[in-house]
Amino acid sequence: MAKRIDSYLPVYQQHLREYLLKISPNTPLNELEELIQCFTIEKYAKNTILLPAGVNNNTVYFIGKGLVRIFYEKDGKEITNWLLEENSMFAPTYSILSGDTNYFTYQLLENSHLLKIDYAVWESYYSKYHAIERLGRRLISVYYGACMRKTVDVLFLSAEERYQLFVKEHQSLLNRVPLRHIASYLGITQETLSRIRAKY
């Protein structure tokens, strides 16, 4: 018989605790705990569209188990922007902050267990606790940094260098993600990806 989803909650909460403490190490544990207790757990089937483009659900997610693909559509093609695995946090952040339409689609590539919290609840902890506001600032800085870093990589690294970097940082994704999504994420064609992979 399959385990009940709730039985996974404590271990994912522990991972969330570790993730947030890594972002902001000096967060008081009792304050962090209060925030973590606000997350609920839910399971999703492979290929579920968690959030389609054009919709904003003001929810912050943490991946307990599974794989998320974040993509947008341009000229009729799907461009994969991010591939996230266990112990990653994500949200339709731009849409939440600006009020503009969300133009990304969030899709689950595997059966997944996600922790989630309403952004309004998450944000209420910023005013409640100074350390949580600091955590929030650091978290958005990390997102911002990741976006900037990706821009730099696409501009200045060759396709092969970007592939090598991907292998170095996301080894486990190679076996879990269809190659066409990896190619799209790296900004190259599947043919180019195959050529590069043939060398290794």
Add this chain to the structure above:
Amino acid sequence: MSKIPEKDITLYHSILAKELLQYTSVPEQDLQAFVSCFEFHEYKKKDIIIAPGNTDAFKIFFILKGITRIYYVLEDKEITVSFKMENNVVYNGFTIFSGVPNIDNHEALEDLQVLAANIDNLEPLLYKSHPLEHLARKIVEKNYSSFIRSNYNRMFLPAEERYDYFMREMSSIVNRIPLKYVASYLGITPETLSRLRAKH
């Protein structure tokens, strides 16, 4: 660093304080401590105030007078990314947020007067004051949103719409920017830009 009269630096600090108060209210004492970290500097037209690499990696600038152009060099070509003007904040986001060496040049398009501070001096104040931390979070969120927005515009809007958007956002300074830089920013040739301008 230029030596300027006490009353001038007080005036400049109050200009910065007024700009910061647009994000959120901050107690007078905390705000004063924050703006006092900023020193007055002057630069000449064509000076590079933030250079590629890690030079001045942790400086943050507030423009009192003048305009800057942010560009990077790709295969010997200058690609203009954005323009900053009076009351804008300028910093090296690459290193501050993602730890990678800066790729951008921040060039003075006119003689500049700025206030500059070191991030390392500002951080301790954020620890001591919740309102200042709130201010910092709001500023980072706004900059993150602008970054995502300008990426979106560059990807999805046709040149003519981007031109309209640019003319609205930069209406106060567009006469002070050489057209070849505007063309580069819009990702079009100077000829195409002339054609667009003739239509309006």
